[in-house]
Amino acid sequence: MLPTPDAFILQFDKALRTVFAKAGSRRPYPDAGLPDAELSEADKHHAAGLMRINHSGEVCAQALYAGQALTARNPEAQRALLEAADEETEHLAWCEKRLDELGSHKSFLNPLWYAGSFALGACAGALGDRWNLGFLAETERQVEGHLDSHLGSLPERDAKSRAIVEQMKIDEAKHADTAIAHGGAPLPAPVRGAMRLTSKVLTHIAYRV
Numbered sequence: 001m002l003p004t005p006d007a008f009i010l011q012f013d014k015a016l017r018t019v020f021a022k023a024g025s026r027r028p029y030p031d032a033g034l035p036d037a038e039l040s041e042a043d044k045h046h047a048a049g050l051m052r053i054n055h056s057g058e059v060c061a062q063a064l065y066a067g068q069a070l071t072a073r074n075p076e077a078q079r080a081l082l083e084a085a086d087e088e089t090e091h092l093a094w095c096e097k098r099l100d101e102l103g104s105h106k107s108f109l110n111p112l113w114y115a116g117s118f119a120l121g122a123c124a125g126a127l128g129d130r131w132n133l134g135f136l137a138e139t140e141r142q143v144e145g146h147l148d149s150h151l152g153s154l155p156e157r158d159a160k161s162r163a164i165v166e167q168m169k170i171d172e173a174k175h176a177d178t179a180i181a182h183g184g185a186p187l188p189a190p191v192r193g194a195m196r197l198t199s200k201v202l203t204h205i206a207y208r209v
Contacts, residue, residue: 011066015118018062019110023092030094030167031160036101043155048104049207050150051161054168055095056107056206057143060117061088064139067121068132077129080182081136084175091171094164101160107206133184138192140176142199144169 039047065085072078099106107113124135147169154161187195 007070011070011118014066015063015114018059018089018092019114023089023096025090025093027090029097030163031098034159034163036160037157039155039158043158044102044104047154047158047161048099048102050154051095051098051102051164052104052107053203053206054147054150054165055092055099056110056113056202057146058088058091058095059107059110060113060202061085061139061143062092063114063117064121064124065136067118067123068125068136071122071125072129072132074129077133077182080133080178084136084140084178087171087175091168094168098161098164108209109205113202113206130183130185131187133179133182134187135184137176137179137184138187138195140172140179142192142195144172144176146199146203147172 062085065081065088069078069081069085072081096106121135125132147165150165151162151169154165
């Protein structure tokens with residue numbers, strides 16, 4: 001069944017809100033109540049670069065899930081994708097707030113990240129729900145790995161950024177488990193490798209721009 005014109009309009013609205021509007025969080029911010037430690041300029045710059053990567057990653061996640069949900073055939077798969085996207089919106093809010101506190105900015109290329117990820121998600125959804133959910137699970141596993149590496153790279157004194165990344169990592173693992181539970185299939189090794197390569201390009205650029 002092809003998506004309706006209304007569905008495309010709703011997705012365009014979502015894209016504008018994701019890229020340009022300020023996100024909100026229904027849950028408490030993970031770093032609430034933690035002291036904002038004095039950081040050197042070098043540590044601030046590095047922490048901001050990592051949080052900008054995380055924010056751009058969440059922009060991509062929003063776009064992926066929107067594209068996947070648009071072309072998903074199974075209502076349960078569609079619901080799982082939309083629930084994951086809803087929780088990822090909170091990650092956007094957390095990262096954006098921390099970037100503001102660090103005196104930095106979101107990636108200027110977020111519109112490009114969103115457009116490319118949406119197209120990729122729509123293609124994944126068109127392949128069928130098993131591959132669609134498998135793509136979601138692999139995406140989340142790879143994001144979880146990136147977050148884990150960030151915990152090893154963030155300044156030890158930056159408790160606020162670390163608290164945000166730790167909670168994001170917990171959420172990503174849950175989304176991956178949900179996708180597998182709904183019947184997601186393991187992706188072929190070449191696809192996983194291509195996803196890792198694409199992710200490296202994004203992280204390299206988003207850290208700086």
